[in-house]
Amino acid sequence: MKEGNIVRIIRKDLDWGNWVKRDLELTSMNGEKIRKTLRKRQLHIKNLYISTFPPVDGDPGLFLDPVNRHKTTIQPILLDGDESVEKLEAHPLFDDVEWELPNEVLESNVDWIKNMTITSSSKQIQKERQLFERGKPFFTYLFIAVQVIMFLILEMNGGSKDPETLIQFGAKYNPLMIEGEWWRLVTPIFLHIGLLHLLMNTLALYYLGMAVEKMFGRLRFVLIYILSGIAGTLASFLFTSNLSAGASGAIFGCFGALLYFGVLHPNVFFRTMGTNIIAVILLNLVLGFSLPGIDNAGHIGGLIGGFLAAGIVSLPNAIRPVRQLLFLFGSILLTGILVWNGIGEDSSSWDVDTANGVAQEKISSQEWEEAEDILTPVVEEGSPNAQTYFYLSYAEIKQNKLAPAKKHLKAALKEDDRFHEAHYNLALILIDSGEREEALLHAKKAYELNRQDKNYENLYKELQGGN
Secondary structure (H helix, E strand, O other): EEEEEEEEEOOOOOOOOHHHHHHHHHHHHHHEEEHHHHHOOOOEEEEEEEOOOOOOOOOOOOOOOEEOOOOOEEEHHHHHHHHHHHHHHHOOOHHOOOOOOOOOHHHHHHHHHHHHHHHHHHHHHHHHHHHHOOOOOHHHHHHHHHHHHHHHHHHHOOOOOOHHHHHHHOEEHHHHHHOOOHHOOHHHHHHOOOOHHHHHHHHHHHHHHHHHHHHHHHHHHHHHHHHHHHHHHHHHHHHHOOOOOHHHHHHHHHHHHHHHHHHHHHHHHHOOOOOHHHHHHHHHHHHHHHHOOOOHHHHHHHHHHHHHHHHHHHOOOOOOOHHHHHHHHHHHHHHHHHHOOOOOOOHHHHHHHHHHHHHHHHHHHHOOHHHHHHHHHHEEEEEEOOHHHHHHHHHEEEEEOHHHHHHHHHHHHOOOOHHHHHHHHHHHHHHHOOOOHHHHHHHHHHHOOOOOOOOOOHHHHHHHHHH
16 A cells, blocks of 8 residues: 655644644645545554643643544644653664754754754665675666577577577477477577567667666576566476567566565565556556467566566565575475466377477478377377377378378368368379379369479379370
């Protein structure tokens, strides 16, 4: 909750209690105006009256009970006579202040009390400022430089939007990760798809990275950034099959670290940046669910990963071993549960793109039986598409299983009649089985769909001449 605190000091020899009541009423009215101007949900005012003597008709409860007006609370405090020093020292308002007090609080000492109050406030401000300035950023600039360099390397080797180039340089690609390339959990953090993607993430990293690195220190920032980036990639791997890359998961991890800062210092957080940070996070998540092509799983994974990583390393002056160990074990347990229930051994539970991609890798390695073993459960129990049937037929052709290959090629063409490779392969099988007229129809279709392929042209002319 956003709350404001104000200390008001009045030096006046009080005569009648009614004056105090009127002053409190007027202060409460002005306090409500101040609260609304500052947009505070609650406002607490400490009204400090300094008087030689208490009011003549003083009510014992006049300086005990707070005065409430709407959302403004005023606590009157009286410092009078010989007991003024003891009251000042003992009052909770000045718990954190160390000072040598004069024997009496007279008019000549009012400036001194004001100065002490201001000094106490200045110390608090300085203490809070130190939370945001624990060191100068270094790794933020290093990470920016690395992702810019990697973008230039991508552009010089086929382009940052070319899927083959992205896969070659380490983008998140589920089929290869299933095959054991787990280093792809890290490398996508430094790759970006297109100039706009790079510029937006670089700008976000500049502002968020510097803030987090200043708060947590250099080494802690590196751990938070890398671990949240890994968490984002892992979440993307577990919940989406798209080829992806980018520092977005790690950047959302910086948001998560700032949220953890808010847990440790809620008053400072909401007084400075908290509302804006939460609003930006919510806006980005809404856009992620609304717009196509945004890897929201990676964003959410990075956000949670950043919060957990910040809990593991904690802030430099907030070391709590038990709490940090709980965050560590909790993170390991959560990761284990997600991985165990994510991509399993049964390919029928995979999404079709992942199954097709893994099978394609097996075919590239001439592992025909392995490709068949992956795709058969998808065809029988999953949701196959034209590519699934085609890859399965190709693996079967290589094992001389022509009858099931013929069946699966026809299934592929039923899903996509413009699949020219399927028409061509089916024509070859039909020739072997003596069905030349039907083979001619599929050879013609393949040639019409792709006239640049000489194999299609030669097969079509050969069959046409034979008839």
